[in-house]
Amino acid sequence: MPHKKHRVLVAECMQEISSFNPLQSGYDNFHIERGSEMLAQEGLNTALGGAFAVFREKGLEPVLAIGARAGSAGLLSAAGWKKLSAEVLQAVAMQSAAGIDGVYFSMHGAMAADGELDPEGYLLSETRRIVGPDVPIVISLDLHGILTDRMLRQINGLAIYHTYPHVDFASTGRRAAQILHRLVTKKLRPTIARVVIPALVRGDELITKSGCYGELIREARRMELDGTAMSAGIMIGNPFTDVPELCCQVVVATEGDADLAKAEALQLAREFWPLRHRMQGKLVSLRRAISQAATVSGPVIFTDAADATSSGATGDSNLILQGLRDAGYRKRVLAQIVDPGAAKAAHKAGVGATIRVTLGGAIDAARFAPMEVTAKVRLLSDGQARLETMKTGLDAGATAVLEFDNFTVVVFSKTLSLFDRAMYYANGLNPQDFDLTVVKSPHTEHHMYDAWVDNNFNVDVPGATSANLKSLGHTVCARPMFPLDDGVTFEPVATVYRS
Numbered sequence: 156m157p158h159k160k161h162r163v164l165v166a167e168c169m170q171e172i173s174s175f176n177p178l179q180s181g182y183d184n185f186h187i188e189r190g191s192e193m194l195a196q197e198g199l200n201t202a203l204g205g206a207f208a209v210f211r212e213k214g215l216e217p218v219l220a221i222g223a224r225a226g227s228a229g230l231l232s233a234a235g236w237k238k239l240s241a242e243v244l245q246a247v248a249m250q251s252a253a254g255i256d257g258v259y260f261s262m263h264g265a266m267a268a269d270g271e272l273d274p275e276g277y278l279l280s281e282t283r284r285i286v287g288p289d290v291p292i293v294i295s296l297d298l299h300g301i302l303t304d305r306m307l308r309q310i311n312g313l314a315i316y317h318t319y320p321h322v323d324f325a326s327t328g329r330r331a332a333q334i335l336h337r338l339v340t341k342k343l344r345p346t347i348a349r350v351v352i353p354a355l356v357r358g359d360e361l362i363t364k365s366g367c368y369g370e371l372i373r374e375a376r377r378m379e380l381d382g383t384a385m386s387a388g389i390m391i392g393n394p395f396t397d398v399p400e401l402c403c404q405v406v407v408a409t410e411g412d413a414d415l416a417k418a419e420a421l422q423l424a425r426e427f428w429p430l431r432h433r434m435q436g437k438l439v440s441l442r443r444a445i446s447q448a449a450t451v452s453g454p455v456i457f458t459d460a461a462d463a464t465s466s467g468a469t470g471d472s473n474l475i476l477q478g479l480r481d482a483g484y485r486k487r488v489l490a491q492i493v494d495p496g497a498a499k500a501a502h503k504a505g506v507g508a509t510i511r512v513t514l515g516g517a518i519d520a521a522r523f524a525p526m527e528v529t530a531k532v533r534l535l536s537d538g539q540a541r542l543e544t545m546k547t548g549l550d551a552g553a554t555a556v557l558e559f560d561n562f563t564v565v566v567f568s569k570t571l572s573l574f575d576r577a578m579y580y581a582n583g584l585n586p587q588d589f590d591l592t593v594v595k596s597p598h599t600e601h602h603m604y605d606a607w608v609d610n611n612f613n614v615d616v617p618g619a620t621s622a623n624l625k626s627l628g629h630t631v632c633a634r635p636m637f638p639l640d641d642g643v644t645f646e647p648v649a650t651v652y653r654s
Contacts, residue, residue, distance in 0.1 A: 160216040161339045164251050164286070165193065167203060167222040167261035168243050168278060171299065173467025174267065174397035175619040175627050176229030178518050182238045184231075186548075188222035189246065196222070200545045202261040202295045205328030213336045218255055221246035224547075226572050227467040229619075236268035243278060248285050257339040258282060258292040259331060264300015265393035272398040272631070276305030283309040291338040291654070295331040297321070299393040302349070303400045304650075311338055311654045312345055312408060315388030317372050318363050320574065320598050322544055334385055344654040345385055345408050348416035350424040350647050352403040354637040355394040356434035357460075357622040359613075362598060367430045371423055375407075378419060384409050389423060391434075394627075395467050395620050401632035403427065417649040424647040431637055436460065436597075436622025438615035441478045449484060453609035454590055460597035461618025465572040468595070468619040469493060473515025473526045475593050475614060476562065480526075486590035488562045491578060493517065495568040501532045501555030508532045512557075514564065522617050530557035530564075538567060540581035544600065549577055556582050563589070576603055597622065 167188075172180065188195060196203040203222065210217045221243055231239070251258075260282065266274040275294075282292065291311040296302060298316040314331035317323055337343055356368075363369030368391070375387035386408045392401050405427065407420040439447075448455045462472035470493035479488060497512040504510045510532060513525035538551030552568030565582050574596035579586055586592040587607060594604060597613075597620075605611055615623060629639055637643040 160214055161256040162216045162218050162254065163210065163257040163259055163335060163339065164218045164220055164247065164255045165203065165206065165259050166220040166243065166247055167224065169223070169261065169263040170225040170231065171227040171263050171265040171297070171393055171396070171467055172230055172267050173227070173395035173619045174230060175395055176467050176469055176519070177521065178229045178469060179232040179269065180225065180228035180230070181232050181235035184225040184228055185223045185239060186225070190219045193219045193222045199547060200325045201547065202324055202328030202331070205325030206259055206261070206332035209329050209332035209336065215336060215339070218250050220250040226570065227465050228570060229467065231266065231268040233269040236271055236274065240274070240278065244281050244285070247282050251286050255286065255290060257290060257335050258286060259335050260292060260294045261328065262294050262296055262300070264296040264302060264390070265396040267396055267398050273303050273305055276303045279306050279309040291335060293331050293335040293338065295327050296390070298388060298390050300390055301392050301396060301398060301400055301402070302390055302404060302406060307347060307349060307652045312385060313406065314386050315390060315406065317376055317388065319361055320600050322600065324545060330379070330386065343410055346411050346413045346416050347406060347408040347652040348413070348420040348649045349652070350405045350420045350649050352405070352424055352427060353633065353635065353643055353645060354403050354428070354431045355401070355624055355639065356391050356403060356431060357394060357436040357597065357624065358434055359437065360430070360433045361391065364601070367433055371427055374423060378407065384416070384419060387419065389427065393466065394624050397629045397631045399631060399633060413651050413653070417651060420649050421647050428645050435638060437613060438622060439612050441475065441614050441616055444612040444614050445479060445482045445484055448591055448612065449486070451609050454587065454592070454607070456604050456608050456611040457591060457593050458597065458611055458613045459593055459595045459616065459618070460613060461616050461621035463596050463620045464570050465574040465596055466620040469518040470567070470570045470573065470595060471515055471518045472523050472616065472618055474523065474616040476514065476564070477526050480560070485561055488591045488593070489579065489584060489586055489589040490562065490593035491565045491567065491573055491595060493567045493570050495552070497557070498553045498555050498566045498568045501557060501566065502535055502553050504532055506532050506535055514566065519619065528557070528559045530559040533558050533563070534583055536582055538569070540577040542572065542577055543575040543603070551578060554582060556584065574599055
């Protein structure tokens, strides 16, 4: 008699938000894949892509519920959350009705909605109610997520990204699926230990290949690889998601050995705390960055981490452009900006036309005053591209390349992730042809920019994702919190969750 396949329900709901972005996001921000449409992620560098490969290898039958992904943005509206959560949970209920042996839920961890500051916790609580107490639930999370007490009370296992900049999307999905396979076939009851650290961190030391954070992550990976732990990770949260349980935290899961899970989590937390001062953004004033860039012979990057769309910012900051123009910087500049009005005007005028428009402040008008330019329309596009690492689609809406003076600016109609070169390439532009390129992301993969530029200036300008964390105005997260408050102390305590 043939062996009955274990059936595992698969769902996804992912968004990262900045509470300091004034524009709420909505249901329409999400790309929805229903049922078999989710198989479009097979072979891609995504969590589901990695999980699907394991399900095939292990003979698990995926029961496809729903996949919902949105780019980073502002707080999800109450109406958007109501519609999205209802659709996700309806799909979970419908697909689990015939019986399932496990659940894999791909999440980010830094969602927040108007009226629900722990969306992942809510979805997991409701999923647990639907599938019952005995069905194992495993999740995957971005290391910038906020793993809450409510989430931990629902799950049996987890896998957390181990790289930043992120490249291990698929391998994290693989790890989650492998854990779920073990739980389903061996009926294990894991123990998860968590240590909450009252710190928010940013900066170059978070780059896992070279920074001190990466040294600690390698210890977490060691635990997984040598079998000490089923999973281990250090989550640094998203400092821009101002929610009650925002923090850094160490998480270690073992096969029921609570003492081991606690000891390992406490050790990593003790090692993390003294490094918090190093894990802060090192910023340079715009004036100084411009002065130094003018004297550098080779190409440079101006990192605009304060307007990092991949962290939830609006993408419509013109502060660096305005500063360069006011300072009389004469070398060739390449930049990107979200401004639907300027993009629409360019499309109406056509390629080759000269138009008078404003750039910037289209969304976050309180921070950015519109900048008047007279520009030539060099190129028009539909704003479609694919991310370099994940190979998933990008949609910037109607897009235009405008040229004025020594500036070339790609203008988008929609906010989208700009943590690689995809939208420059898709619009016929190569950053290596310019003297100065503006990058709206705190970090990119090394080969994309840092490998060939002479200097990367992390510029201190205002924005919804500024690494100058004290400037943002947190009002919801637990206090005291380093570096928001002075004199923060820490005595690590491990909380244990048993399946």
